Amino acid sequence: MKPRPLRSLLRHSPWDGLLVLLALAQGAALLLWPSAALVGTGVWWGSNTVSHNFIHKPFFAPRWMNGLFSLYLSGLLGIPQALWRERHLAHHAERRWRLRLSGRLLLEASVVLGVWAAILGVAPRFFVLSYVPGYLAGLALCALHGRYEHARGTTSHYGRLYNLLFFNDGYHVEHHRHPGLHWRSLPAAARPGERASRWPAVLRWLDGLSLEGLERLALRSRALERFLLARHEAAFRRLLDDSRGAGEVASAAIVGGGLFPRTALVLRRLAPRARLVVIDRSAENLERARARLDGATDLVHATYDPAAHAPFDLVVVPLAYVGDREAIYRQPPAPLVLVHDWLWRPRGASAVVSLFLLKRVNLIEGVAPACAAGAAGAAAGARPGEARAP
Numbered sequence: 001m002k003p004r005p006l007r008s009l010l011r012h013s014p015w016d017g018l019l020v021l022l023a024l025a026q027g028a029a030l031l032l033w034p035s036a037a038l039v040g041t042g043v044w045w046g047s048n049t050v051s052h053n054f055i056h057k058p059f060f061a062p063r064w065m066n067g068l069f070s071l072y073l074s075g076l077l078g079i080p081q082a083l084w085r086e087r088h089l090a091h092h093a094e095r096r097w098r099l100r101l102s103g104r105l106l107l108e109a110s111v112v113l114g115v116w117a118a119i120l121g122v123a124p125r126f127f128v129l130s131y132v133p134g135y136l137a138g139l140a141l142c143a144l145h146g147r148y149e150h151a152r153g154t155t156s157h158y159g160r161l162y163n164l165l166f167f168n169d170g171y172h173v174e175h176h177r178h179p180g181l182h183w184r185s186l187p188a189a190a191r192p193g194e195r196a197s198r199w200p201a202v203l204r205w206l207d208g209l210s211l212e213g214l215e216r217l218a219l220r221s222r223a224l225e226r227f228l229l230a231r232h233e234a235a236f237r238r239l240l241d242d243s244r245g246a247g248e249v250a251s252a253a254i255v256g257g258g259l260f261p262r263t264a265l266v267l268r269r270l271a272p273r274a275r276l277v278v279i280d281r282s283a284e285n286l287e288r289a290r291a292r293l294d295g296a297t298d299l300v301h302a303t304y305d306p307a308a309h310a311p312f313d314l315v316v317v318p319l320a321y322v323g324d325r326e327a328i329y330r331q332p333p334a335p336l337v338l339v340h341d342w343l344w345r346p347r348g349a350s351a352v353v354s355l356f357l358l359k360r361v362n363l364i365e366g367v368a369p370a371c372a373a374g375a376a377g378a379a380a381g382a383r384p385g386e387a388r389a390p
Contacts, residue, residue, distance in 0.1 A: 009060055012182055016059040019050045019167065020069070027076050032128060036134035043138025044202070045210070047076050048145055049167050053183050055085045071108060075115040078135050092179050141202055148204035155195045155204070157214035162188075162200045170200060215259050225260070232361075233266045235351040239338065239363040240270060249274045249336065252314040255304040255321060258285030263316050264297050276314070279304045306333035314338065317360060332366030339364060 010016050026042050051073050053059075058066040070081040082105040090097035120127045149155060149172050157163075157170035163265035169175075173194045181189060197204050218224045240249075249271040254263045258280035268275055277298040280286050286299045293299075302309070305321070312334045317325070319340040328339060329347055339362045343352065349363040 009062065011059060011061045012057050013184060015184055016053070016057075016196075017052060020059060023050045023069075023076065027072075030076075034123075034130065036130040036137070039131055039134030040137035040141065043077050043079070043135060044141035044145065045166070046080065047138075047142050048169055051077060051081065051084060052088070052169065053167060055088055056080070056179060067104075070104075071111050074108040075111045076113070077138075078112055080105055080112055082108050092176065095277055120135065144205070145202045149201045152205065153195055155197050155201075156190070157197050157204075158190070159198075159200065166200075172201070184356070193386050219260055225262075228260075229262050229265060231354045231357075232262055233269065235353045235361045236266055236270055236338065238351045239361060240336070240347055250314045251275045251312045252277070252316065252335070253304070253309055253312040254278045254316045256280050256285075256318040257283055257301070257316070258289040261289040261292055261297070263318075264289070264293055267314075267316075268296070271314075277309075277312070279309055306331075310334070311387065316340075329362075329364060331362045335366050337364045337366060338362070 001371065006330055023046065026046060030038060030042065054069065060066045061067065070139065074080050082102060083099075086099045086100065089163075105339055109378045111357075116127070138159075150174075154173050154176050156173040161168060163170045168183045171190060171199075173196075173272040174186045174189040175181070178186075178189055198208050218228060249267075252267055252271065252274050253339070254261075254267070254276060257278055259282070261278060262332045264278055266275050267274065275298070276296075277300055278286065278289055278293075279300045280289070281301070281303045283301050285302055289297070289299060300309075304321075306315075306328070310333055314336045315334040315338070317328055317337065317339045319342070321340075325339070325341075328337060339347070340353075340363055341347065341360055343358040343360050345362075346360060347364065349365075351361050352361040353361055
């Protein structure tokens with residue numbers, strides 16, 4: 001009897017064969033290079049990629065192959081797959097999970113205990129000092145991952161590298177909307193405006209490290225304030241001098257920047273004749289800015305809208321911008337747009353603010369609107385300090 005081709009063995013997609021091969025490679029790596037780091041990373045990665053996709057859409061056409069692969073994953077990850085499957089599907093159904101004993105669960109639990117007993121018997125020191133700490137770290141990463149996928153509502157992450165390495169696990173909103181959809185089809189199910197984070201789930205706690213909080217810390221040190229002003233001025237000067245020049249800027253909108261109005265202070269020196277407008281959705285921050293700017297800059301209490309607050313000769317977008325940053329890059333709202341961004345994201349003409357701050361400024365040039373300078377006052381639509389609903 002001829003062996004069945006791989007395509008006929010895989011129920012949904014030949015790409016699932018890659019996940020099977022990677023799971024086998026993970027087991028081989030653990031045998032060849034056992035370490036706590038490899039154990040922990042493997043538990044986390046394997047649970048959220050191979051195992052997760054296998055739970056929703058078992059890879060193989062023959063049922064016995066799915067059963068055998070489930071046993072292998074149970075031993076590899078130290079998690080009975082029947083337990084993981086029931087708990088995870090209860091999560092999707094939004095019902096409380098309750099432990100139910102079954103023959104499959106008992107068999108897979110026996111495999112896990114057998115693997116642990118074998119490791120303990122062959123390498124007891126490794127089991128106690130490396131395997132157990134690595135395994136617990138992997139479970140902690142899984143818990144962190146699961147928590148932040150839903151901490152403020154189900155959230156996606158569209159980073160290409162992460163979704164390449166984790167087989168589109170970042171498309172979590174889409175996965176919850178279509179839990180039976182194959183992992184290869186998830187990107188096509190994405191819709192504009194979905195809840196998304198710049199961070200993968202396991203790093204999403206970094207969203208809690210507010211940039212505004214870091215800004216407040218900087219304001220406690222005069223030396224740090226001077227450092228920030230000097231570094232931003234150097235980056236701005238380099239970019240503006242290389243483009244149309246700060247001298248041609250008659251009006252500039254500064255998005256945010258009320259808490260520490262360094263952009264306004266810098267632009268006063270670089271473009272002393274320009275009309276500056278700070279647009280900030282925080283009335284408290286604008287009051288702080290008023291004390292430092294002495295009434296020489298217009299303050300507008302609003303959330304920046306490129307359509308409503310236009311045109312200006314220059315728009316400065318902060319690193320903490322709340323909105324579609326990519327849209328700013330695609331359709332610059334002014335002839336000159338300075339976008340604060342992370343160090344690893346150069347776009348257009350770019351200047352590093354500070355390696356220590358992991359920050360750069362990108363200059364994007366748009367089309368000059370007619371009568372930009374004269375229309376800027378009407379576009380701002382508010383007198384200095386006028387309060388508006390954010």
